[in-house]
Amino acid sequence: MHKRPVSRLLPLDLDAAQRKQLAQEAFEVIERLLGRRDHAPIFVPTPPQCIEAMQVAPPEGGTELPELLDRLQAAAECGWSKEHAGDLGFIPNGGLYSGVIAAMLAAGLHSFTGSAFEQPGLVALEESVLRWLGRVFGMPPATEGLLLSGGSLANQTAIVCARDRGDFAPDRSVAYLSERAHHSLPKAMHLCGIPAACIRSIRATAPGRIDTQSLLEEVERDRALGRHPWLIVGVAGSTDTGSVDDLSELAAIASRCGAWFHVDAAYGGMFALTGRGAARLQGIGAADSVAVNAHKGLFLPYGVAAVLVRHPGALARAHSGQGAYMRDVTRVPDLPNYFELGPELTRPFRGLLLWLPLHLHGVAGFRQALDRSLDLAQQAAARLRAIPGIEVLHEPELSIVAFCAAQGDATTQRILAVINGSGELRVSSTTLHGRTAIRLAFLHPRTGEPQIDAVEAAIRRALEAR
Amino acid sequence: MHKRPVSRLLPLDLDAAQRKQLAQEAFEVIERLLGRRDHAPIFVPTPPQCIEAMQVAPPEGGTELPELLDRLQAAAECGWSKEHAGDLGFIPNGGLYSGVIAAMLAAGLHSFTGSAFEQPGLVALEESVLRWLGRVFGMPPATEGLLLSGGSLANQTAIVCARDRGDFAPDRSVAYLSERAHHSLPKAMHLCGIPAACIRSIRATAPGRIDTQSLLEEVERDRALGRHPWLIVGVAGSTDTGSVDDLSELAAIASRCGAWFHVDAAYGGMFALTGRGAARLQGIGAADSVAVNAHKGLFLPYGVAAVLVRHPGALARAHSGQGAYMRDVTRVPDLPNYFELGPELTRPFRGLLLWLPLHLHGVAGFRQALDRSLDLAQQAAARLRAIPGIEVLHEPELSIVAFCAAQGDATTQRILAVINGSGELRVSSTTLHGRTAIRLAFLHPRTGEPQIDAVEAAIRRALEAR
Known part of the structure; x- marks a missing residue:
């Protein structure tokens, strides 16, 4: 029903009003996604119908922009959010808005x-x-x-x-x-x-x-x-x-x-x-x-x-x-x-x-944000060390901290699941000295002490749930 | 004088008003460049002071956005314009605005x-x-x-x-x-x-x-x-x-x-x-x-x-x-x-x-534009063949036509210089069967018969200037 007949295709060469409309609507999609980033869960399962909708081949005739952007936004809201301040998995990406521009x-x-x-x-x-x-x-x-x-x-x-x-x-x-x-x-x-x-x-x-x-x-x-x-x-x-x-x-x-x-x-x-x-x-x-x-x-x-x-x-x-x-x-x-x-x-x-x-x-703005990431890793290491049953596996050299449960891999896996199931955090794991280890990687300008608090709370919940 | 003290740096994490300002100003820079694309000459020499201005390293403190965008626009307006409908050099790029979005x-x-x-x-x-x-x-x-x-x-x-x-x-x-x-x-x-x-x-x-x-x-x-x-x-x-x-x-x-x-x-x-x-x-x-x-x-x-x-x-x-x-x-x-x-x-x-x-x-919009590029190459070949002293070197198979002057490479080079000096066209050259050949490559949604007219006029000017 959103489909236009071929004769009403949006031409490849847009006029100034059409360009303005596209730019405005794209800006608003990004704003809507930014608006939800720290409130929505960091992970949302992707419904099969969303995957199906994205697998549709390009049509012969055009599609209205709002319909396309709705479909795009629906897909972009699913999966792991990369712009969430709780993203401590792999190496986070800061998603600088001036970079988008x-x-x-x-x-x-x-x-x-x-x-x-x-x-x-x-x-x-x-x-x-x-x-x-x-x-x-x-x-x-x-x-x-x-x-x-x-x-x-x-x-x-x-x-x-x-x-x-x-x-x-x-x-x-x-x-x-x-x-x-x-x-x-x-x-x-x-x-x-x-x-x-x-x-x-x-x-x-x-x-x-x-x-x-x-x-x-x-x-x-x-x-x-x-x-x-x-x-x-x-x-x-x-x-x-x-x-x-x-x-x-x-x-x-x-x-x-x-x-x-x-x-x-x-x-x-x-x-x-x-x-x-x-x-x-x-x-x-x-x-x-x-x-x-x-x-x-x-x-x-x-x-x-x-x-x-x-x-x-x-x-x-x-x-x-x-x-x-x-x-x-x-x-x-x-x-x-x-x-x-x-x-x-x-x-x-x-x-x-x-x-x-x-x-x-x-450059000072970047220097400060990088220094802050180093600080956060050191703070996280200190906080984790104070939790009985947690072993911090190394002094952080840059902005990553790896730790595991003294009780062994099964407990570490449980902690991993609780953290990633919290809805507000994402971490990833690796193998160090033959043991499963959880990594916290700090490299996001909006990550701060609230995320360390949340990691600590999740670990304590996981350890108490034994 | 545009410099802000470090304490007034634009933070890495922008608020909604700052994001809107950036998006709006970037949109306007692109519009200004689009506005001049078919009127300004296709080539503008880059002044040494422009190159110098771009070689400045990132400063410790930030710079006001308008100053940066002015500097960027000044540099982007120089050199060969790639969004000009007269760009028939190498393989043109269509610069679709929906692609920018x-x-x-x-x-x-x-x-x-x-x-x-x-x-x-x-x-x-x-x-x-x-x-x-x-x-x-x-x-x-x-x-x-x-x-x-x-x-x-x-x-x-x-x-x-x-x-x-x-x-x-x-x-x-x-x-x-x-x-x-x-x-x-x-x-x-x-x-x-x-x-x-x-x-x-x-x-x-x-x-x-x-x-x-x-x-x-x-x-x-x-x-x-x-x-x-x-x-x-x-x-x-x-x-x-x-x-x-x-x-x-x-x-x-x-x-x-x-x-x-x-x-x-x-x-x-x-x-x-x-x-x-x-x-x-x-x-x-x-x-x-x-x-x-x-x-x-x-x-x-x-x-x-x-x-x-x-x-x-x-x-x-x-x-x-x-x-x-x-x-x-x-x-x-x-x-x-x-x-x-x-x-x-x-x-x-x-x-x-x-x-x-x-x-x-x-898809139909793209099909039409590609068909048009094929048409333009055939039209150009026919028009060039009708010019005494011009040899079209091949029947166009896709959207490129190569030609040369019957009189030899020196004349072909003169034609090349006149076309590229016209201010409204850009073509490039190659070597075919040991001869210098000029290529016209059509692959731009805004290129049309006016550009073929301009090529023909430039060739005739160059041949008459003997």
């Missing part, structure tokens, strides 16, 4: 920043945030960077640079990763054609950091066998516990044995803006490459990460390509053609998603 | 569709457009798909699936590509670790299609030497001329020799919605994999492409990975976890960028 502008400006000669001013904007990121990590001024959709592609792009440096040989090159490294790293190596036999998983010490003694022993064993330590990966904020490898020590080892030193700082990197974070991340500035996610530590909408590579020309060597149709691509002094530095040609204008929020709120 | 909603819903259990309704939405795309190409119902940022990653993902099918051996597997294939294909192979020696460039016939006779000869030569034809790539819309390979014949050859048949339909794929396009693309439904860009033939904002793979499980086999922290990832019947099917874990909610415009305007 930046996403609208990035699409609406209709800009291609993949090559500098198209819109040099906007490529300069993108460079400005990449150079700023390099400075945040203490990397040299000549460091080059690229914005990608997430940590997986940022890690993969760094690995391709390392592989194409010239000394990689599949039969004798070896990469070393912490057993706590993110699974996207071995996956990226697989995608790059690096054999699994080239990868060594190095055990982590109790706090979750790579055991540098084990690493050294493995490196020496491989060298004695004529193999070449090719890549050492440091973790700056493990997904499990937020632990940070000893990056200075890894940099020194990599330097001694001629390996490329990559730091996966997807989750932890932006804590470098804080005093405590910078202390934990000491040594990151010596990396050959760093991956960092802006949709984590800068609270931006999903789809913005950076890879930074210390060696000018390394990205271009790995990613060059030519086509006859590219003869009109010209060079702009001091500005890169990003399509020559990474795996993408056409790509969204991601730089604006960083630039607008960073300039609007100022 | 979809981008705002995709960011504003704050949704993660990388795994089905987070928000099954929205993953179902994403599946609905992927399944629709598979049907548009005539692929079987079990075809699986994935949305990526562009054709480069879509091609790369297909190549990894082909590589990981199990019969790839770097010393004897061979891939066959048209010399007119997009450079992202050999680049993607390089990124996947496939040696350049595994790739054969096959010559194209005069219309720009792969010469299937040459292909067959190469295949037979390789097989006689004990090599294994591993991958055959078909081009469905070359960047140079919009030519389409004989996909039915390529499918038959691939089937006979056991090769994976990939079709790069990044530019041309969506023409399958039209009668003429479907006829040209005949055979695409037999492909093992297809890559298509929605930011080309569906006129969407940059950053939405799809890869479709005929064989259930092929994407997952190439892209699986595990981490201890993923133990709370559960499965939803009949809905995929996209992070298990592709190179990305966290990723933007790209499905909405297709779903909203397709449902809002209806």
Whole structure:
């Protein structure tokens, strides 16, 4: 009944009044969802009829906007709410509203920043945030960077640079990763054609950091066998516990044995803006490459990460390509053609998603929110330690705390179920030292002490229910 | 003077009035840019002070929004305008406004569709457009798909699936590509670790299609030497001329020799919605994999492409990975976890960028605009043929026409300069049969006969200026 005949289709090229109506209605949908975010339960089961409604193929004739937005809103209200202040699962996303506006502008400006000669001013904007990121990590001024959709592609792009440096040989090159490294790293190596036999998983010490003694022993064993330590990966904020490898020590080892030193700082990197974070991340500035996610530590909408590579020309060597149709691509002094530095040609204008929020709120706003996340993790660890029967498994290094029940996995599982069944919290779990552990990950500007109170209350309820 | 002290920073967590102000001002910037798009010159040089202004690093304290938006608008108004109806360069982008709204909603819903259990309704939405795309190409119902940022990653993902099918051996597997294939294909192979020696460039016939006779000869030569034809790539819309390979014949050859048949339909794929396009693309439904860009033939904002793979499980086999922290990832019947099917874990909610415009305007709206682009190319070819001294180099197969001056490259270059200096047109050039050729690429809903008139007038001016 909402269907219009084909003759009344909304044309592809909208007039100003139609554009205003669309923008207004989209704004209101987002406001309605924001309005319910902290009151509605953090999880709502998705009714089968909602899934069915979303599986309908695009119709030949158009559909009225209000009907579409109702259907969309119904689907978006189900499942796990990611904008709830009680989201402590996996790595939360802060959902910065200024990032939403930046996403609208990035699409609406209709800009291609993949090559500098198209819109040099906007490529300069993108460079400005990449150079700023390099400075945040203490990397040299000549460091080059690229914005990608997430940590997986940022890690993969760094690995391709390392592989194409010239000394990689599949039969004798070896990469070393912490057993706590993110699974996207071995996956990226697989995608790059690096054999699994080239990868060594190095055990982590109790706090979750790579055991540098084990690493050294493995490196020496491989060298004695004529193999070449090719890549050492440091973790700056493990997904499990937020632990940070000893990056200075890894940099020194990599330097001694001629390996490329990559730091996966997807989750932890932006804590470098804080005093405590910078202390934990000491040594990151010596990396050959760093991956960092802006949709984590800068609270931006999903789809913005950076890879930074210390060696000018390394990205271009790995990613060059030519086509006859590219003869009109010209060079702009001091500005890169990003399509020559990474795996993408056409790509969204991601730089604006960083630039607008960073300039609007100022770096201090982000620094404060990150500091607050570190505070919350420390407070949570202290509060949990005071609960009889709860073991906090590590001193929080960044904003993640993992804990378990002294009574064993069954009790831990019960606590997990009670927390996630509370309607106001979401946490996730992992396996640490063979035990089931619950993770609290703080990285959301609206999360605060009320959420810690709620976690504590849920744990006490679960323990009393024995 | 616009600077606020740190104490007056706009907080990260905005209230409703602040959100409304941001949305309103962003909307107005886009409207101002849209208002000038067809009146302002298509190219405006970027002043050095604009580039300087954009290179400023994010400040410690915030900046007033109007000042930021002024700076952004100044930069966005420079360079080549991509939303001008006279943009016939490379492959134009239609800049659909409903896509801009979809981008705002995709960011504003704050949704993660990388795994089905987070928000099954929205993953179902994403599946609905992927399944629709598979049907548009005539692929079987079990075809699986994935949305990526562009054709480069879509091609790369297909190549990894082909590589990981199990019969790839770097010393004897061979891939066959048209010399007119997009450079992202050999680049993607390089990124996947496939040696350049595994790739054969096959010559194209005069219309720009792969010469299937040459292909067959190469295949037979390789097989006689004990090599294994591993991958055959078909081009469905070359960047140079919009030519389409004989996909039915390529499918038959691939089937006979056991090769994976990939079709790069990044530019041309969506023409399958039209009668003429479907006829040209005949055979695409037999492909093992297809890559298509929605930011080309569906006129969407940059950053939405799809890869479709005929064989259930092929994407997952190439892209699986595990981490201890993923133990709370559960499965939803009949809905995929996209992070298990592709190179990305966290990723933007790209499905909405297709779903909203397709449902809002209806498929018929897109079909009409694509048909119009085909018409315009045919009209342009006829008009250019009627100009003495102009050679149209091919019958347009899709929406691209390439031509040159009979007098030689110097004259063609002069024509190119006059067209691009007109202030209302942009075209690009390529090399065809050793000659410089100018390309007119029609793929913009607002482009029409006035732009063909302007091209003709510019050519006549250039020829008369001799």
